[in-house]
Amino acid sequence: MAADGGNGYRWIGKRTIRPDGVDKVTGRANFGADFALPDMLVGRVVRSPHPHARIVSIDTSKAEALAGVKAIVTAADFPEITPEKATFGSSPPNYRDMSRNLMARGKVLYDGHVLAAVAATDNAVANAAIGLIAVEYETLPHVTDVVAAMQPDAPLLHDDIFTAGADPTPTKPSNVAKKVAFTLGDIAAGFAEADVIVEREYRTEGIHQAYIEPHAVVASAGADGQVTIWCSSQGHFMVRQYCAGLLGINIADIRVTAAEIGGGFGGKTTVYLEPVAVALSRKAGRPVKMVMSRDEVFRGTGPTSGAAISVRIGAKRDGRIIAASAELKLMAGAFPGAPLQPACMCAFTPYDIPNVEITGYDVVVNRPKTTAYRAPGAPISAYGVESALDDLARKLDIEPLALRERNAARQGTRTAYGPTLGVVGFEETLQAAREHPHFKSPLGPNQGRGIASGFWFNVGGESSSNVHVNEDGTITITSGSPDIGGSRASLVIMAAEVLGIDVERVRAVIADTASVGFNRHTGGSRVTFATGMTVVQAAEDIVKELRKRAALTWDIDVEAVVWEDGEARPAGDNAGKFEPLALRDIAAQTPKTGGPIGARRSIMAQNPGAAFATHICDVEVDRETGQVKILRYTAVQDAGRAIHPGYVEGQIQGGVVQGIGWALNEEYIYGADGRLQNAGFLDYRIPVASDLPMIEAVIVEVPNPSHPYGVRGVGEVPIVPPMAAVANAIRDAVGLRMTELPMSPPKVLAALDSGA
Amino acid sequence: MAKTHVTTTINGEPVEFLCDTRQTLLDVLRDELGLTGSKEGCGSGDCGACSVMVDGRLVCACLVLGVEAEGADVETIEGMADGDKLDPLQQKFLENAALQCGICTPGILIAAKALLVKNPDPSETEVRYWLAGNLCRCTGYDKIIRSVLEVAADAKGA
Numbered sequence: 074m075a076a077d078g079g080n081g082y083r084w085i086g087k088r089t090i091r092p093d094g095v096d097k098v099t100g101r102a103n104f105g106a107d108f109a110l111p112d113m114l115v116g117r118v119v120r121s122p123h124p125h126a127r128i129v130s131i132d133t134s135k136a137e138a139l140a141g142v143k144a145i146v147t148a149a150d151f152p153e154i155t156p157e158k159a160t161f162g163s164s165p166p167n168y169r170d171m172s173r174n175l176m177a178r179g180k181v182l183y184d185g186h187v188l189a190a191v192a193a194t195d196n197a198v199a200n201a202a203i204g205l206i207a208v209e210y211e212t213l214p215h216v217t218d219v220v221a222a223m224q225p226d227a228p229l230l231h232d233d234i235f236t237a238g239a240d241p242t243p244t245k246p247s248n249v250a251k252k253v254a255f256t257l258g259d260i261a262a263g264f265a266e267a268d269v270i271v272e273r274e275y276r277t278e279g280i281h282q283a284y285i286e287p288h289a290v291v292a293s294a295g296a297d298g299q300v301t302i303w304c305s306s307q308g309h310f311m312v313r314q315y316c317a318g319l320l321g322i323n324i325a326d327i328r329v330t331a332a333e334i335g336g337g338f339g340g341k342t343t344v345y346l347e348p349v350a351v352a353l354s355r356k357a358g359r360p361v362k363m364v365m366s367r368d369e370v371f372r373g374t375g376p377t378s379g380a381a382i383s384v385r386i387g388a389k390r391d392g393r394i395i396a397a398s399a400e401l402k403l404m405a406g407a408f409p410g411a412p413l414q415p416a417c418m419c420a421f422t423p424y425d426i427p428n429v430e431i432t433g434y435d436v437v438v439n440r441p442k443t444t445a446y447r448a449p450g451a452p453i454s455a456y457g458v459e460s461a462l463d464d465l466a467r468k469l470d471i472e473p474l475a476l477r478e479r480n481a482a483r484q485g486t487r488t489a490y491g492p493t494l495g496v497v498g499f500e501e502t503l504q505a506a507r508e509h510p511h512f513k514s515p516l517g518p519n520q521g522r523g524i525a526s527g528f529w530f531n532v533g534g535e536s537s538s539n540v541h542v543n544e545d546g547t548i549t550i551t552s553g554s555p556d557i558g559g560s561r562a563s564l565v566i567m568a569a570e571v572l573g574i575d576v577e578r579v580r581a582v583i584a585d586t587a588s589v590g591f592n593r594h595t596g597g598s599r600v601t602f603a604t605g606m607t608v609v610q611a612a613e614d615i616v617k618e619l620r621k622r623a624a625l626t627w628d629i630d631v632e633a634v635v636w637e638d639g640e641a642r643p644a645g646d647n648a649g650k651f652e653p654l655a656l657r658d659i660a661a662q663t664p665k666t667g668g669p670i671g672a673r674r675s676i677m678a679q680n681p682g683a684a685f686a687t688h689i690c691d692v693e694v695d696r697e698t699g700q701v702k703i704l705r706y707t708a709v710q711d712a713g714r715a716i717h718p719g720y721v722e723g724q725i726q727g728g729v730v731q732g733i734g735w736a737l738n739e740e741y742i743y744g745a746d747g748r749l750q751n752a753g754f755l756d757y758r759i760p761v762a763s764d765l766p767m768i769e770a771v772i773v774e775v776p777n778p779s780h781p782y783g784v785r786g787v788g789e790v791p792i793v794p795p796m797a798a799v800a801n802a803i804r805d806a807v808g809l810r811m812t813e814l815p816m817s818p819p820k821v822l823a824a825l826d827s828g829a
Numbered sequence: 830m831a832k833t834h835v836t837t838t839i840n841g842e843p844v845e846f847l848c849d850t851r852q853t854l855l856d857v858l859r860d861e862l863g864l865t866g867s868k869e870g871c872g873s874g875d876c877g878a879c880s881v882m883v884d885g886r887l888v889c890a891c892l893v894l895g896v897e898a899e900g901a902d903v904e905t906i907e908g909m910a911d912g913d914k915l916d917p918l919q920q921k922f923l924e925n926a927a928l929q930c931g932i933c934t935p936g937i938l939i940a941a942k943a944l945l946v947k948n949p950d951p952s953e954t955e956v957r958y959w960l961a962g963n964l965c966r967c968t969g970y971d972k973i974i975r976s977v978l979e980v981a982a983d984a985k986g987a
Contacts, residue, residue, distance in 0.1 A: 088924075088926065090923050090924065091923070091926070093931075094923040094928075095915070095919075095923070097928055097931030097934050098910075098915065098919040098922050098923060098928070098931075098934055098935075098938060099866070099906065099907070099909065099910050099915075099919065100864070100865070100866015100867070100905070100906035100907045100909075100935045101866070102931055103865070104865075104868065104932055106859075106865075106868075106869065107859075107865035197849070197851070282966075283966055284930070284932075284966055285868070285870040285876055285878055285930075285932045285933050285964055285965070285966055286868070286870065286930070286932040287869070287870070333930075333931065333932075334930060335868070335870075335930050335931070335932025335933075336929075336930045336932060336966050336967055337930075338966070364869075366872060367870065367871040367872060367873065367875075367876075557929070557930055558929035558930060558967060559926065559929055717926070719925065719926030719972070720926050720929070722926070722971075722972075723926050723929050723967070723968055723969075723972060724929075726968060726969035726970075726971045726972070727929065727966070727967045727968050727969045728969075729969055730968075730969030730970070731966070731969075753871065753873060753875065754870075754871050754873070754875035754876050754964060755873065755875045759964060759966060760969075760970075761960075761961040761962075761964065762956070762957040762958075762960040762961050762963070762965075762970040762973070762974060763954075763957040763958045763960075763961040764961075765957070765969065765970055765971075767971050767974070767975070768969045768971045
């Protein structure tokens with residue numbers, strides 16, 4: 074199972090030192106907040122304390138009069154984007170919503186909604202200035218709960234939302250922005266055939282990505298309208314595109330440099346500060362730096378949806394699942410756009426079920442607009458589905474893992490959302506879980522074991538890279554994909570593999586938007602797959618060129634030259650007798666053989682290869698306190714091919730632990746006043762080292778046929794199974810079916826006390 | 830407001846700076862002295878990304894005022910390696926892939942080194958509790974904990 078060694082490759086599967094590593098352990102790496110320019114101003118924003126209010130007036134006169142204040146902006150300083158111009162281009166964001174989210178116009182829609190910004194000579198002046206901006210509000214009734222927001226008499230956030238996808242389209246506006254439905258087979262007939270049916274409702278709370286690095290930007294607008302931006306983001310091309318769309322600037326007039334990014338997990342796939350900093354810089358005529366506080370990160374960015382879920386599954390006595398339905402109500406936050414589609418797509422895909430019906434609702438509430446979070450939506454539906462499967466296994470008296478084996482999806486299985494699955498490794502993860510010593514290890518009193526699986530479709534998309542042969546035969550890769558978890562390591566490994574040279578002779582940089590072709594943001598577990606493919610293809614182009622140069626040097630046909638072990642060799646005795654030419658030899662001679670050697674590739678990567686995972690979790694429940702302790706955790710995942718197993722394991726371990734946090738502790742807590750009560754790391758408790766055991770990552774490799782080395786994205790699927798794995802372990806330990814996340818001590822204790 | 834003159838030692842070098850009395854040691858390090866290796870993740874002592882040593886004591890630089898550095902001996906991540914010779918913890922973190930995004934890494938390295946000075950042979954539980962004040966959202970801590978334990982074991986075997 075181990076990926077390194079014995080796989081026939083020189084570098085693929087080896088645990089090399091990442092090229093950006095030393096900078097990160099010595100403090101030299103520059104993250105978003107580490108950048109500075111001469112004469113730079115400090116930008117701060119004013120945030121609404123109300124969850125829902127009409128903005129009657131904003132008086133900035135006192136702030137403007139304060140010495141050191143250089144610019145103030147409100148929505149009036151941004152182009153108003155009409156509904157007709159809300160979307161343009163392919164796969165568009167809604168610029169109208171985005172504009173109103175980063176600077177409230179007319180109404181504030183959540184506690185933390187930005188409605189003005191200041192640029193001043195230093196932090197103290199900027200803070201004083203935002204305190205001097207007088208805002209008159211007319212407060213409105215609010216709603217922060219998804220089910221309450223769907224009621225006919227609920228406070229209305231927007232008067233122009235008429236449920237899309239509902240038939241007929243409603244004539245009255247509501248908070249339900251969208252309804253989606255997926256069906257396969259005949260759901261009624263399926264349930265009629267079932268011998269056993271389980272049905273239950275579940276709730277999850279909104280949670281935050283909780284990257285440790287707050288959002289940060291420096292923007293500098295020139296007098297000619299050209300703009301330069303340095304920021305921490307998962308996609309600097311996205312920042313460029315969104316700033317252009319929001320501010321009405323030509324894309325060619327914006328250049329964005331990606332700082333090192335201190336975590337994102339999907340949360341840095343939109344803009345908050347960047348357009349505001351540009352607007353302030355334009356007005357002040359000086360560079361502006363903006364950095365969020367942790368309180369602002371929680372109140373104004375992220376989170377992912379809280380949800381109300383119902384799941385119904387029917388099976389034959391022999392354990393064959395014959396029908397499954399789910400209804401998912403997801404909080405979108407203040408503007409439409411919960412991860413509804415993927416939540417529905419991923420719900421039942423691990424299983425071959427003939428009759429499926431999934432209905433989902435995208436519901437606006439007075440909370441921050443949700444942003445992607447690691448496999449967006451999938452963990453929410455999987456929590457319900459994988460909990461229900463555990464109930465079903467008990468009812469059928471079948472081992473939970475055996476129930477999954479009996480119904481596992483494989484190549485050719487039709488998904489509820491349309492396509493059939495290609496080459497996938499779900500059954501291999503189930504088998505590896507069954508064979509793992511963890512699966513058979515003994516448990517003590519109040520201890521239990523839970524099994525859960527998960528699916529994520531993964532994403533391909535636009536990637537561009539340049540690969541250059543330097544004068545000494547070393548290689549520079551110019552990538553446009555922000556490296557969020559070690560992807561530069563996998564890019565240099567793949568290039569070194571193709572070129573047959575030492576990995577230390579290959580370096581990768583993340584270039585600015587003017588220096589490399591377009592790249593879709595880092596997300597969807599796509600970088601090692603899609604950007605990796607551009608590097609492999611460009612390196613292959615270089616090998617072709619190197620053979621050509623050798624052929625020229627030897628005056629033989631290029632077909633008579635092969636590239637092996639990092640050098641050009643005659644293809645055989647017939648080709649002639651020549652001393653091999655190493656990459657460095659050819660590089661040194663390029664002025665005489667046709668000039669510099671380099672290649673660039675821009676692709677639309679297809680068939681990313683779906684990812685599946687199966688997790689085993691052991692817990693112990695403290696009956697006196699309700700605390701759940703994770704005793705042991707094993708996560709099996711099909712990685713396709715692990716280019717750098719250390720960073721694949723890291724993705725798995727990190728995803729699992731985020732899932733454990735989601736399962737046990739993390740939640741957005743809103744008071745009756747609609748204000749967020751736990752906007753800090755003390756009260757929003759992410760897992761700490763002492764909460765956890767080691768997390769064993771088991772890599773299964775079922776190569777993805779669409780990638781030259783078989784890569785599948787690995788970053789997201791590990792967060793899909795943990796909530797149900799923990800819930801099922803609690804059920805096994807103390808007989809309680811926990812139907813609400815987080816399964817925090819007060820909730821577990823209450824459930825124990827009520828004997829549920 | 831008049832600024833205060835502070836004389837201190839940072840990573841073994843004598844340093845003087847002027848700071849506002851409201852400025853934290855973290856602000857001074859990052860904004861006045863250009864030592865941006867210490868990170869701000871929360872500003873409230875909850876995340877440990879700004880961990881530094883002041884007179885041999887592990888502290889969050891966001892909870893210390895710049896003026897408190899007067900006469901003190903401050904150690905930051907920038908002083909951990911000896912020129913191009915990495916500290917064994919830095920080397921082990923690289924070998925074990927014990928960092929992903931790397932934003933928490935400086936603070937965790939400083940905290941881990943403080944642990945090994947105090948307790949050269951910690952148990953896994955001791956490492957986990959010592960580092961409980963340093964949040965990492967990427968790694969799940971597994972490879973971090975293993976790295977600290979391996980460095981301790983290597984030192985013992987040496």
